[in-house]
Amino acid sequence: MPKVVRMVADIVTAKCTGCNLCVNVCPTVALGLRARRPDEPGPSKKVAVLDAAACYNAQNCLEICPEDAIVMRDLDPPFSVGFDHTTVDRAAIERLCAMTGFSPNLAVCVCTRTTVAEIAGAILAGADTPEKVALATGARTGCTELCLQPILILLAAAGHGDKPRNPPRGFQWYGIGGTLYQHARLDGTFPEDLVADFPSYPLDRELLDLARLRRS
């Protein structure tokens, strides 16, 4: 499902301190730093600079900027971003999905309705980092909260789990978080010590009940 991008960021260079925070959080790496020109009064030697074509209206920069040095303005005309997964071999997509356990139909980026199949297709078509996945699909440019873990897992399954962050000290993403499933035994049960550590939770039934629900 394509995302319609209707706004773009504008840098208020007079307020920008060149702190680099916006660069560190942009999911499409649309921001960088450049030298402040002599005709640009302001508090720093460097200022943020935007690649407008890569700005997908995520507004992370707006949120993180401590100086109100970024504003959003309407984009005329808007543009759409999304990935057509039918351009990629379906069997390859399904193989990659099967490696992760995620259904191809699962919408992992709820903001843009981007499915696992679309993410997997973009990865197979060459998107080998989270920012390239975002640029190809639009995922990670909404709330940026829900979709990250499945994207990182799919990238790792495709052999791209070792990519460095971009920028290197940025914090668009860190790593794959723990999951319940990684602790499950083949029969759907969990190690006794784990069950004992979390006595309030129905660990002994969770995966077995889920399997029953899916089969029924």
Added chain:
Amino acid sequence: MHTGYDPFLRSLAPPPLLPTWNKRRPAEVVQQRVADIPGMVALPVRALMPALPEPIWSPDAAFGPTDVEVIRQRTRDIVRTMDWSKIQRGKRVNLIANPHGFFLCGEAYVAMLEEIAAHVRATTGASVRLRIAESMGHIENPDWMRIFDLRGRFGDAEECPQIGKGTRVETRLGDFWVTQKLFHADHFIHTHVTEMREGYLHRMLDRLYKPFGMGYTRLETRSAYHFGFGPRTGQLVARAVFGSDFIQERYTGTVVLNTTSEGIVGVDGDNDLETLDKRLATEILRNYGTLIRLLAEIDECVTVFDGHGCAIYTYGGGIAFDNLLCANVDFLDLDNLALLAAFSPPEDMARSGLLMGGNPAIKAIVINYMAGGVPEQFLWDQYPTLVVGEPVYRWLITDPSNTYLAERATVIPDLATALDRARELTGTDKVIAFDRTPGALRVSESMGHHLLARAPAVAADVEQHRLPKWLAQRHLA
């Protein structure tokens, strides 16, 4: 039969619309609130749940005292009983707050925070800084920093967004990442308010721990919570993060405002979060359970959003819309697995379960005002949606999470016409609005009478059957 008894509060006004963090002023744009529409009434929650405990503080004088001095006194009383000896003179302590506290309890929450900070400073000699965990982006929130002058009142106060720099935390379940700024201190104090938001996620298991798996964490952790666990086990993330060495080395104690739909019924605190959680969980289930189950008795309705928050997190009568959205399944019953479908594609399910936005009783949505910031596509896909006025429509379709609304919504110039259109479209005159009014549900009279008629049976069912089961499932009986 006309008895002469009129349970409705006909002149109760909703709280005003506030300036937002992203510099919007909805009060200047929204021409009419749903409370102003003829036929809409405020149905007191107490008329539905007469046994609700009396509030010691309420955001509205219609329901209880509004003077926060009682909150200050109760906070002083509780923090004096807690052990702060872990904190040494000269150390830095982060007092962690959350937007929901400001949203639901306003000045009372600020007063509680001030009293905690004053006590810890005075008794330990440590410095105390306010750190606010920003969840799901700032967009959904009013500008609490300015509205409550938090920098002026606390000195060192800062909002800490989930997209900020993270700290890796090793846990029993694997690595997770928390928001560095929240924990960049020698110690921290956890604060909370008891209420039922996202019950379909936390399932009232370790409710007070939830921010350690969500609000206090980075994007990866929140995503893992949603996609890495089953329908009853997402809270394991919170429990695991809280149990990590990193958190335990810094944790000192928790102070909580205990709420009902009407306001605050107590201030509680403990150094032992598990003890505190168990103490309050029973009260949360008792004080909110009947109201949540009563929403399941709504057979058809038009839903109106007319306040802060974003769709599923808009509030009315002290509870969030997500409770209505998920009301067709008893998500407090841990035997219920239907919530698996919350993040599963329906075509993958052999048996249909509860889908996000799947309550068939909701027939249409009218948006008079709501903030963005949270994806709600599943609503726009499933329910006819009417948006009142171009300015609000424009705000929503430029929201990073809701651009898709443009393909689904119909823009109507004024609220009265939008409600008429929704009634025509759906064939029902039952309306329920989420306008942040505390203590009362904003409903059409027909909906009010429907809920009043159903409430006694629901209360009896909860008291006699459901509550005992909920408590037993959580070892709280």
